[in-house]
Amino acid sequence: MEYEYRSGLGWDSHRTAIGRPMILGGVTVPSEFGLDGHSDADILLHAITDALLGALALGDIGMHFPDTDSRWRGSESMQFLLHAHSLIADQGFEIVNLDTTVILERPKLKDYRLTIRENIAGRLGIDLDRVSVKFKTAEKVGPVGEGKSAEAQAMVLLRKAV
Ligand code: C5P
Ligand code: MG
DSSP: OOEEEEEEEEEEEEEEETTSOOEETTEEOOOSSEEOOSSOOOHHHHHHHHHHHHHTTOOOHHHHSOTTOGGGTTOOHHHHHHHHHHHHHHTTOEEEEEEEEEEOSSSOOGGGHHHHHHHHHHHHTOOGGGEEEEEEOOTTOHHHHTTSEEEEEEEEEEEEEO
16 A cells, blocks of 8 residues: 655643643643633644644644634634544545643643543544653743743644555
8 A cells, every 4th residue: 555644743832820721632630720722722732733734734723713713712622633633534644643742840741641642542533552642841941841831742644545
C-alpha cells in the first residue's frame, strides 16, 4: 500500500485563573486554579486541533471557531477537535500518531496521563499507542514558570492511501 503523508504542528497558551476548571484533553484534573478562555480553554485539544488543520493547510482554530462568535462561548473543545478530525477524514486522511507536550508548572499531571490519552484516543477512534501526552514544567522561568499561564504543543502525522 502506498500512502501520502502530511505532518501538522499546533501550539496554544492560556492564562491561569482562579475559579476556572483545569480541563486538559477533555479531562477535568483536580487543581486550585484553571485556565481562562472563551471556550473551556483546553490548551491541549486546541493544540491538537491546530495540528490537524495545519497538516492539510486548512487554516487555524480561530478561523473555524472565532472567539467573537457567541456560538462557541463556553464550548467543549472536543467539539473543535472532532470537527477538525471530520475535515481531514473527509479528505481521506487518518491519524498515524499524535505527540503532545503540556507545559504547566503545577499541578503534577502525570497521574492523569493515561486517562487523558484514553479520552483523546477514544473520541478520535484511534489506538491508545498512537496518542502520546507529555508534561513539562518551565523550571519556574517565564510566565509559565511563574504560574501565570500554561502552554501545549502538538504534532500529528496523517496518512492517506493513494
Ligand atoms: O519539567 P520537568 O522536566 O521537571 O518535569 C519532570 C517530569 O514531571 C515530567 O517528565 C513529567 O512526567 C512530570 N510533570 C508532571 N506535571 C507537570 C510537569 C511535569 O507530571 N505539570
Ligand atoms: Mg486555546
